[in-house]
Amino acid sequence: MSLKKTGKTDNHYQEKGDVVGISLPNIPEYVITVIGTLKAGCVVSGVSPLLSVDETAFQLKNSDAKGFVTLDALFEKHLTRIHSTLPELKLVAAAGVGGFLPGHKRFIGKLLGKIPKGAVMTHRNALADMIIVSTWLHLKKGKETALSAFPLFHIAGLFTSSIFLSYGITQILIPNPRDTDRICADMKKYKPFFTANVPSLYHLLMENPKFKHMDHSNLKICVTAAAAYPEDSQKKLEQIIGKGKLLEAYGMTETSPLTAMNPVMGQKKLGSIGLPLPNTDIRLTDPETRNPVPQGEPGEICIKGPQVMKGYYKLQKETHHVLDADGYLYTGDVAVQDADGYLKIVDRTKDMINVSGFKVFSKKIEDILTEHPAIAQIAVIGIPDPKKPGSELVKAYLTIDEDSGVHGSEDELKATVTAFAKEKLASYEVPKEIEIRKELPLTSVGKLDKKKLRSTMG
Helix, strand or coil: CEEEECCCCCCCCCCCCCEEEEECCCCHHHHHHHHHHHHCCCEEEECCCCCCHHHHHHHHHHCCEEEEEEEHHHHHHHHHHHHHHCCCCCEEEEECCCCCCCCCEEEEEEEECCEEEEEEEEHHHHHHHHHHHHHHCCCCCCCCEEEECCCCCCHHHHHHHHHHHHCCCEEEECCCCCCHHHHHHHHHHHCCCEEEECHHHHHHHHCCHHHHCCCCCCCCEEEECCCCCCHHHHHHHHHHHCCCCEEEEEECHHHCCEEEECCCCCCCCCCCCEEECCCCEEEEECCCCCCECCCCCCEEEEEECCCCCCEECCCHHHHHHHECCCCCEEEEEEEEECCCCCEEEEEEHHHCEEECCEEECHHHHHHHHCCCCCEEEEEEEEEECCCCCCCEEEEEEEEECCCCCCCCCHHHHHHHHHHHHHHHCCHHHCCCEEEECCCCCECCCCCECHHHHHHCCC
């Protein structure tokens, strides 16, 4: 690791309360930097290495970062171009991917829509959720090995790594989550009892023959979170790893992150995000009136608990919009709760499609159409209806499962999907446009990027 000084100050040291941005892949230096930053009483701000130069500069400036730890390659590529615009930045430390370092609140960066927001979490938030989740999972200290490909610059990666560290669990770091051969090799060698990944990575793993034919007997807990995961796809994964191992969870940066999960012991429901975690109050409300909805009816998830953030950094108006006077956080996610208390996500409020006044849940369509044998992945969005101003049409983007045995031209495949949709869905839910692609765009965390799909619509 090398130290590079920026600005005019002669003080190389960070003071308590200073923000330190960390822009590294999943390598040991990231974990060491987090520990050192927090031990010094400083604030961690995760910065994705995939951000553009301007986006990196914005986050460092918006967070008032005084220190920055990054890759040596990114220092040469980014920092040399923007350091003059960052007068508050006192010190930059650069690390190489091939190298290894010898030896009060948290600030987690996040992009929400067009307005970047930083969610401020206290140590109490983080520790409360770590205790809640580790107790829920019945983890044992000082035993076993775990693997998570969640990026450490994302709250999910930092959270799982923090739990592993606090419990003395050996963590396998995955610098490139798309390198499924590497993941399979590490799983075969180290035999983790626990994995945690986004659905899209499990999809990539299931396409790898090495993963399909691997001995998964040592794998006991397989957590999926951070994005929707169709029930049919969950069943296919459990056919490979074994039944009863997959636990779908729910969380977000603003809640440190987890608030609901299927239980390790007891009934698990595939396609459900499970039950509210201990010490966590979840209620469902009408997105427009914020009044509670009857059981079984869709409503916006509202959360109150010790893991809920203090607010958005320097954004008081946005904070008041999502946090009410009683301390409930309005998540923007819509769910239904069954008689047993299990929750099932039906959509994001921003992803709901308005078809001639009908509320159409994109996730419902995705879950159902995933059952079609030819479909590997699907993303559904709303597009403007040229015949009805203010109304939308349903459009589906697909990738094809080449091993499904379903063949034909692109038009023939579209016709079979449309026919399948007409059998399973209401007429206004059936996609009016279908586009087949070789791959669907993903965010830096591995979620399906619907924002990018919408941008292609002009």
